Amino acid sequence: MATMQHILTGNNRYRVVFLFSFASLGSWMPSLNLWLEDQGMRGTEMGYLSAIPWLVMLLVQPFWGILADRAGKMRCFHFATIAAALLFALFPFMAKGTWLTGGMIFLFSVFQTPVLPLLDSITLDHAALHPKASYSSLRFWGAPGFGLGAWLTGILTETYGSNVIFYLSAAFLLLAWLPATRFEKTTPAVSAADLSFKELGRTLGNKVLLIFLLVVMIVSIAQSASSFFLTVYMREIGASSSVTGTAIGVQALSELPFYFIAAWLLRKTAPGKVLIIAIFGTALRLLLYYLNSNPYAVIGIESLNGITWTLLWLASVEFVNAKVPAQWRTTGQSMLWAMYFGAGAVLGNIAIGRLYENMPMQQVFGIFSLLVLIVGAASLWLLIKPSGPRPMVMPETTLL
Structure with a gap:
């Protein structure tokens, strides 16, 4: 016990909390549609139900930010983590039929949604007080955590059925909460809510920014096919649960080197050029899904996730920073979160659910591959031209 207490000190507590928090996310997020299909839901129902968490994030997260500022992050x-774990554990018993299932998804989303943004904010406060700690080096551990959750879910689903995704999600959240109870008290580095839309109107005149956010939203809609319907696609092509879990694990692990590659690229070139790589990489990834019918080949395709997700997100953050005046950068980043994780995920789930009701997932991937290719080609002028002030240089990340 003394040895464990010695290991889980300082930065290691944050690493463990990130590991298990993302393991919880990796347990339920990729497999929710698989569970819905097991309950006999049609494609349209799956699309609407799986869009609920992202709609909740878009609408409810600002209120959690206000509450956190007043009551303490x-x-x-702690409250959100425990409540979400309890609701995950109860989910298989309470979710019966479309309406009750939708209600339970809404409830767990209300409490699960703020867990990671609050953890981000708490970690940023910690890093501000400890020069040897960096947010990126602590957040890094979320990627292997997501892979762990997805991999373990794939293995256990074969034996215990798809209900296991909710039990694992609850267990991982509790494992994250335990070391978090020993976090030191910190003075907030900033007082703004994590997803504040305050003074949003100040940026609405920036046409380049708005067009860019539209591009990001469309790419997010297309990426929803691989983010939320990959398990459905793999079942369609005959993959076992263990192969599916392995593929999703590789998806998460492939992000790791690109945290460092992105930092290097963004020091050497403009964010727009990095975004071009990520967007056309997304079109290629979706095309490969369309052309492929071998479950084991998906494991290789998932290795592109570092290009299509990590490069896209980190370069998007830098692009927005370059386009928004310094005093409005928090608002700019809020818009980016809203368009990618909110609007893109909601519209993507609904659109893909409707398409899946009328065609195989392979064909859906082919349609979205063409869409991203067209959007990427059309936005070349936007991404290549000079982006104004030089963006912030991302700090080097270290694992220790």
């Missing part, structure tokens, strides 16, 4: 984090 740490208190809100």
Whole structure:
């Protein structure tokens, strides 16, 4: 016990909390549609139901930010984590039929949604007080955590059925909460809510920014096919649960080197050029899904996730920073989160659910591959031209 207490000190507590928090996300997020299909849901129902968490994030997260500012981030984090774990554990018993299932998804989303943004904010406060700690080096551990959750879910689903995704999600959240109870109290580095839309109107005149956000939203809609319907696609092509879990694990692990590659690229070239790589990489990834019918080949395709997700997100953050005046950068980043994780995920789930009701997932991937290719080609002028002030240089990340 003394040895464990010695290991889980300082930065290691944050690493463990990130590991298990993302393991919880990896347990339910990729497999929710698989569970819905097991309950006999049609494609349209799957699309609407799986869009609920992202709609909740878009609408409810600002209120969690306000509550966190008034009641304390740490208190809100503990409450949300425990409530989400309890709702995950109860989900298989309570979710019966379309309406009750939708209600339960809404409830767990209300409490699960703020867990990671609050953890981000708490970690940024910690890093501000400890020069040897960096947010990126602590957040890094979320990627292998997501892979762990997805891999373990794939293995256990074969034996215990798809209900196991919710039990694992609950267990991982509790494992994340335990070391978080020993977090030191910190003075907030910033007082803004994590997803504040305050003074949003100030940026609405920036046409380049708005066009860019539209591009990001469309790419997010297309990426929803691989983010939320990959398990459905793999079942369609005959993959076992263990192969599916392995593929999703590779998806998460492939992100790791690109945290460092992105930092190097963004020091050497403009964010727009990195975004071009990510967007056309997304079109290629979706095309490969369309052309492929071998479950084991998906494991290789998933290795592109570092290009299509990590490069896309980190370069998008830098692009927005370059386009928004310094005093409005928090608002700019809020818009980016809203368009990618909110609007893109909601519209993507609904659109893909409707398409899947009328065609195989392979064909859906082919349609979205063409869409991303067209959007990427049309936005070349936007991404290649000079982006104004030089963006912030991303700090080097270290694992220790």
